[in-house]
Amino acid sequence: MSAMKAIQTRANDLCFAGSPAGKGLTTALALSRADIIDTVRDSKLKGRGGAGFPTGMKWNFAAAEKREPKYIICNADEGEPGTFKDRLILTDYADLVFDGMTIGARAIGAPLGLVYLRAEYKYLQHHLEEVIKKRQASGLLGKNIGGIEGFDFDIVVGLGGGAYVCGEETALIESLEGFRGEPRNRPPFPVVSGFLNRPSIVNNVETLAWAACIFANGVEWFKQAGTENSVGHKLFSISGDCDKPGVYQFPFGVTIEELLKAVGGDNAKAVQVGGASGRCVPRAGFGRTIAFEDVPTGGSMIVIGPERDMLAVARNLLDFFVDESCGQCTPCRLGNRKLLDGVEMLMAGTCTIEYLNDLKALGNTMQVASKCGLGQTSSVAMLSILENFGDEILGREQTA
Ligand SMILES: Cc1cc2nc3c(=O)[nH]c(=O)nc-3n(C[C@H](O)[C@H](O)[C@H](O)COP(=O)(O)O)c2cc1C
Numbered sequence: 548m549s550a551m552k553a554i555q556t557r558a559n560d561l562c563f564a565g566s567p568a569g570k571g572l573t574t575a576l577a578l579s580r581a582d583i584i585d586t587v588r589d590s591k592l593k594g595r596g597g598a599g600f601p602t603g604m605k606w607n608f609a610a611a612e613k614r615e616p617k618y619i620i621c622n623a624d625e626g627e628p629g630t631f632k633d634r635l636i637l638t639d640y641a642d643l644v645f646d647g648m649t650i651g652a653r654a655i656g657a658p659l660g661l662v663y664l665r666a667e668y669k670y671l672q673h674h675l676e677e678v679i680k681k682r683q684a685s686g687l688l689g690k691n692i693g694g695i696e697g698f699d700f701d702i703v704v705g706l707g708g709g710a711y712v713c714g715e716e717t718a719l720i721e722s723l724e725g726f727r728g729e730p731r732n733r734p735p736f737p738v739v740s741g742f743l744n745r746p747s748i749v750n751n752v753e754t755l756a757w758a759a760c761i762f763a764n765g766v767e768w769f770k771q772a773g774t775e776n777s778v779g780h781k782l783f784s785i786s787g788d789c790d791k792p793g794v795y796q797f798p799f800g801v802t803i804e805e806l807l808k809a810v811g812g813d814n815a816k817a818v819q820v821g822g823a824s825g826r827c828v829p830r831a832g833f834g835r836t837i838a839f840e841d842v843p844t845g846g847s848m849i850v851i852g853p854e855r856d857m858l859a860v861a862r863n864l865l866d867f868f869v870d871e872s873c874g875q876c877t878p879c880r881l882g883n884r885k886l887l888d889g890v891e892m893l894m895a896g897t898c899t900i901e902y903l904n905d906l907k908a909l910g911n912t913m914q915v916a917s918k919c920g921l922g923q924t925s926s927v928a929m930l931s932i933l934e935n936f937g938d939e940i941l942g943r944e945q946t947a
């Protein structure tokens with residue numbers, strides 16, 4: 548384990564800064580395709596987009612598929628409220644992301660990579676395309692990359708559909724194909740049938756950058772940080788009621804308390820971990836660690852100061868989900884609306900204990916009955932607020 552060290556960017560001391568463009572790719576291209584996948588598996592790299600799926604396993608599934616062509620997709624939708632770390636990576640370390648995509652393409656045999664860029668990040672499109680042009684000119688993209696006969700690969704950038712759900716990998720693929728961004732039924736998973744119904748891997752921006760770093764610096768270097776089940780460092784987007792919001796790098800296993808100290812948020816009463824779809828951790832839980840096996844996050848940490856009204860926090864988050872539900876399935880389409888109405892009743896003092904219990908049951912049902920991750924997680928924050936701030940919430944006079 549490395550010593551706990553917080554690194555606030557834009558500094559050049561992020562791990563990414565020690566991995567020059569092209570270095571990881573050159574190392575990877577000297578390996579067989581099977582060895583590339585084994586290296587990623589050995590590193591225990593897990594996806595940084597939120598779900599923490601093992602990257603080597605994902606690449607292996609796609610590599611094993613026979614149908615062609617295959618595709619690698621970089622998920623740069625970054626729509627989770629409070630998340631902005633991918634924007635920084637794309638701005639300062641685009642080459643690393645493209646190295647990671649090219650390594651993944653070599654591993655699974657994909658001739659084309661697609662970057663699905665959040666519509667609000669349109670200003671980054673020109674920058675990314677310039678980096679791509681330079682890579683084409685220097686032979687890092689194009690035909691026979693690295694002198695490997697038949698390894699042809701190129702990358703294009705497409706703009707997102709402007710909806711939160713378009714970050715969900717199957718909705719993203721629908722949107723990339725030119726359709727309305729609505730989640731597909733799974734299975735089949737994208738590794739079997741993704742873009743244009745061909746085997747596709749979808750990886751987060753940060754995951755791809757780490758993949759390149761692993762080849763540039765070695766598996767042992769990567770494994771020096773983190774915990775047994777959450778290896779390496781993680782980038783965090785930290786915002787809200789703290790003195791020094793920004794993008795930070797910490798090793799997995801950092802406690803919420805350590806993280807708050809680094810950003811000047813020591814007096815917080817709660818932290819919303821993982822964006823709108825994550826859980827709200829109260830002060831009593833600040834000793835918990837950020838790790839897939841404890842409190843997981845795709846990187847968003849919203850600090851909630853002592854003066855905040857927790858029902859107002861819940862209302863704000865549910866309002867977001869009511870807007871962003873794609874409407875395909877009933878538990879999410881109606882459930883979020885009902886939860887929001889319930890929070891407003893609580894705020895108005897007109898919610899009975901019986902109805903509050905019904906709301907909790909509804910939130911739990913949505914988690915199992917919704918079609919995609921949006922509806923499966925949209926009640927998490929509200930339920931954790933009800934669980935941890937019951938005194939504050941029920942302390943309001945209910946007149947019903
Ligand atoms: C509603 C919703 C929005 C999502 N938004 C993003 C996103 O903006 N970026 C991202 O990388 N993953 C997002 N995901 C997760 C993706 O579906 C997918 O798991 C991820 O891109 C896989 O990459 P990884 O394995 O590298 O983490 C979202 C999931 C859901 C359910």
Ligand code: SF4
Nearest residue numbers: 873875876879919922
């Ligand atoms: S859970 Fe919500 S966002 Fe997902 S498919 Fe159902 S309605 Fe759409």
